[in-house]
Amino acid sequence: MTGSEIVECASAKVNLTLRVGRAREDRYHPLDSLVVFADWGDTITVRPAAGLTLTLSGEASRALAGEGNNLVLRAARALQHAAGIRAGAAIHLEKRIPVSAGLGGGSADAAATLRALNRLWQLDLPVEELAHLACDLGADIPACLYSRPLRMRGIGDWIELLGEFAPLFGVIVNAGIPVSTAEVFRRFDAGAPAKLTESAPDLQNLPAWLAAEPNDLEPAALSVAPEIARTLEVLAAAGQPGLVRMSGSGASCFALYTSLDASRQAAAMLAAALPDWTVVPVQLGAGSDD
16 A cells, blocks of 8 residues: 555455355345455555546456446445445556456455445444445455455355365466356256255365365356366366366366465466466465455
């Protein structure tokens, strides 16, 4: 932070597991997910200004060009209204997380905006209050506000922060295929899903527990974007990952390795072979503080 400029990292969200049940009467889907955050993501920078403005940079921001009601601005206006203030801000989003990628990029950006403006406007609102406000903006935003290892339940609004969590070493890969979350859920519903069965994470035996858990949206996402299968295949062949899985509703996938060196070696091999893809070696746990 320099002067009155405030910078917040919008860490990519990774669903290590994702159980989803059939839709409730209100059409929302109950879920149970173990969520961690990468030490990589977008960056939100805010400065004092007379009104609310948003500028964008980064290759991934091209997909947002022309959006008149970006989630970042919606979050800023919601906080402004809730606080009953007229203060403005010049907001800049440096976009690295691909759009519609299953990594919670838009939610992470909105959450980082709320944290940054809470500081800029000296509101001193606790994160719990920001999370309550965020529920009306998007189901993933409350989790992204915490950016810590957590278990999400309900429709994403029931958050259980986890205790000490050793970082996991991984590679995130996105082949540049945007996937509509709404379409994935439509295909999921067409399969007549069962009622949600929850599964509490076993942090003492995490690798074995993760291996036995699903991403219930993966089959539906594969039917929407069959190319996801190739992403999973190339990750499985990169080094010796202990786990390969799709994150969220796709199309991003991740692989977990036993060490940071192994994840970096796998990422270097993938990036060389697939230069047009997003390939990032990451530590997964709490989000970056940068």
